[in-house]
Amino acid sequence: MFYFSLSSPAYRQGMLATYITVEPDEREAVTSPFMLNPSDVGALRVFVKANIPEGRWLTYEIQLRDAQGEVVAAALKEAWHESGPWYEDGESGTWHESDVRGGLDVRSRQPETVTLSLAVLDYTNTAGQGIDEPISFWVDVSNGVVDTTYFWPGVVGTTLLSLLALWATRHSGDQVIVASVEDSDPSDRAILGGADSLVRADIDIWGDETSPQQFQVQVNISDGNGTVIHSQEYPIRPTMHKDDGGKLERTTASLKLFFLIQPLSSYRFSVEVLPDGPIDRTTLTVARDARTRLPVKVTQLKAV
Amino acid sequence: MSRYFALFTVVLAFICLYSGYAQRSALVLRDEGSSSGTRYGTTSSGRYRGGVWVSSPTRQTYGSFRGGGPGAGK
Structure with a gap:
């Protein structure tokens, strides 16, 4: 048109x-x-x-x-x-x-x-x-x-650049935690938080053929004293990857969480996926000063 | 990062729209610096020198085109 x-x-x-x-x-x-x-x-x-x-x-x-x-x-x-x-x-x-x-x-x-x-x-x-x-x-x-x-050329160029901009927004911010384990429980500690610094946690899960229909992802955040300031279980349904015969080969799942944590300090993020038997690998990535294209649900946390 | 990509996108879109509407690739009469403005495989057969069109030497010694079909060069 x-x-x-x-x-x-x-x-x-x-x-x-x-x-x-x-x-x-x-x-x-x-x-x-x-x-x-x-x-x-x-x-x-x-x-x-x-x-x-x-x-x-x-x-x-x-x-x-x-x-x-x-x-x-x-x-x-x-x-x-x-x-x-x-x-x-x-x-x-x-x-x-x-x-x-x-x-x-x-x-x-x-x-x-x-x-x-x-x-x-x-x-x-x-x-x-x-x-x-x-x-x-x-x-x-x-x-x-x-x-x-x-x-x-203009249509192709602007489309590519728009996609790059969208991709960059999804991956915006400074990555302060990149924890990847061949297990179900990555965790790490980093300095983050502050009133105007959005924290984004990306959790990526790879499961094998024995994966159930639903995983429970337990996310704990604790402050510098070791006090748990956030502890919640997030249920997620994995994507089922089946072979040509319809037999389940592997599963993938991802969870994206946003937090506003005050004050700027050292916090520990720990993740545990249950059941842990089928889990081949779990990756936790936390970025501070993140941005989003659309409004997102943000969990407000305050360390005492 | 996102803001730079978004900025480049807008700049590129502007350049393309401007170039198209302002016809930046058109030949400007009596302008030595302008583009040739040719389309559909047409080639320029001269250029401006002091605002006057001067035919190129290939134009003056012309007469050797051998066709361009799939049979050309066989």
């Missing part, structure tokens, strides 16, 4: 849309004059399509001439239209290919009357022998044309 609104003819103003023919003895044809006005949006786009039969090579030049007939801009197009047979692995057929379109985007700093002229420099068959035939060109000149070349 957005693409169509960008390339929409809101600013586009057709100046000329016609067929012109270049006779073999003249080698050149000129259109009627049109105005090229300065504008902040878009440019004058000259679009030319050569209508040549199969087996022809054509070199033509698009020229813009000012009111005195002097060339003020020119561009060259090597156009071709060919066909032929192909054979491959016992199969065969014919191919047709052509490249006959040419174009030029022009802007001007002052109002100017210009004419478009098409010059045929070279017109041959595929053997390189000159051909004397009239050539018909479709010419379309529009003003205020927006260059959509930047659109798709």
